[in-house]
Amino acid sequence: MTSTPLADLWPTLPGADARPEAAYRLLQAAVESFAERGFHATTTRDIATAAGMSPAALYIHYQSKAALLAEISRAGHAATLTLVRNAAAGEGGPAERMRRLVEQFTAWHARARTVGRVVNYELHALPEDAYAVVAALRLDIEREVSALIGAGVAAGDFQVAEVRTAARAVTSLGIDVSRWYTDNSTETPEELGRRYGELVLRMLGARV
Amino acid sequence: MTSTPLADLWPTLPGADARPEAAYRLLQAAVESFAERGFHATTTRDIATAAGMSPAALYIHYQSKAALLAEISRAGHAATLTLVRNAAAGEGGPAERMRRLVEQFTAWHARARTVGRVVNYELHALPEDAYAVVAALRLDIEREVSALIGAGVAAGDFQVAEVRTAARAVTSLGIDVSRWYTDNSTETPEELGRRYGELVLRMLGARV
DNA sequence: CACCTGACTAAGCGCTTGCTCAGCATGCTG
């Protein structure tokens, strides 16, 4: 049972970057398992069994268990950065763009919470080179949010004492959603996004 | 190198609930290791070596590796609940009490970030009975925050659409601090607490 | 038909894991 929009991250249709259906099933199984039990508590047998194959088949599609994690983390971070960039670069003033950013950032972390957990809470298990790639993406995300808050302050739309602290708070709220959101949560991802958008604008001192 | 105030959680001085110095050293080593690598990536040899003994010595003081985790999680949650209760029950109106709660909650998650990480991100590794104990404490913490927000709304001091969502946001901000705060962070735990207190009051629509 | 390729499995290797146990030193008690 998953509500993770994995197809958004890894195209299943034939194409340049398409991968065999078996490789896709392994990714899906790894995401669910890493999210539920963590990387180190997940065995290659868990992943392979959930994907309907023997453990050896995993190594035809991926170099190692860590390579699977690296691929999930990279794609998840890339998708998040794209989402943030699109929202921040859209139409409207800083407040309108920030509202859209928080709405989508929050909804994504609720909807794709399994990917979100792997992305945010399994960083320490990444091999060094994969971590470097991902750390750069995280920095870009943080900078994008900081820049938008800075623009709002410059325009007189926001009032914050410290831009970096405010940016931390905004991203924190979204990231932590992937930790606590469950299938039983009464709010839909979109409802939660709208409410968080409202809370964040007030937090930033926006005149609404 | 730790700035975790472990002595607050487990008394080292002689007394009713005092434990041998060796048991305390094991706790300290386990907290650091679980926080940095996670429960499953930590070996009993890691913990024992960091505490300056052989792996076998661990089992004189604790039944298992999981029992160590359970003790850390229980004590950490109990301390957090006490902190929240004291802040919420202090002097002043809802806004003043909420400011104090957020300041202390935030500062604790920055100062004791290693304990905080174990408390918030290693729940899935807890044995079932230990998890039940801890889940009850978490519910109490959430209820305490919700009640304070509810009191503020009733008094006309806060304006929030959904008390539960607002409570989630408030606790989320504090919890997530233990994920990102590091020794290199420029803000002291107390500074961060004050800034977060300010942000939260605005988020709750307090007239400040 | 023979031949090849690519996806896959059964079996298992070398190693690490959590944990146990026999034995040793220390220091308290009668």
Next chain:
DNA sequence: CAGCATGCTGAGCAAGCGCTTAGTCAGGTG
């Protein structure tokens, strides 16, 4: 002094780990 409890170690066991290897089989190509 003997006797014993306490805190600990060195050695190592059974189980489970990530990953490899040899081989199977379906399907495409000449």
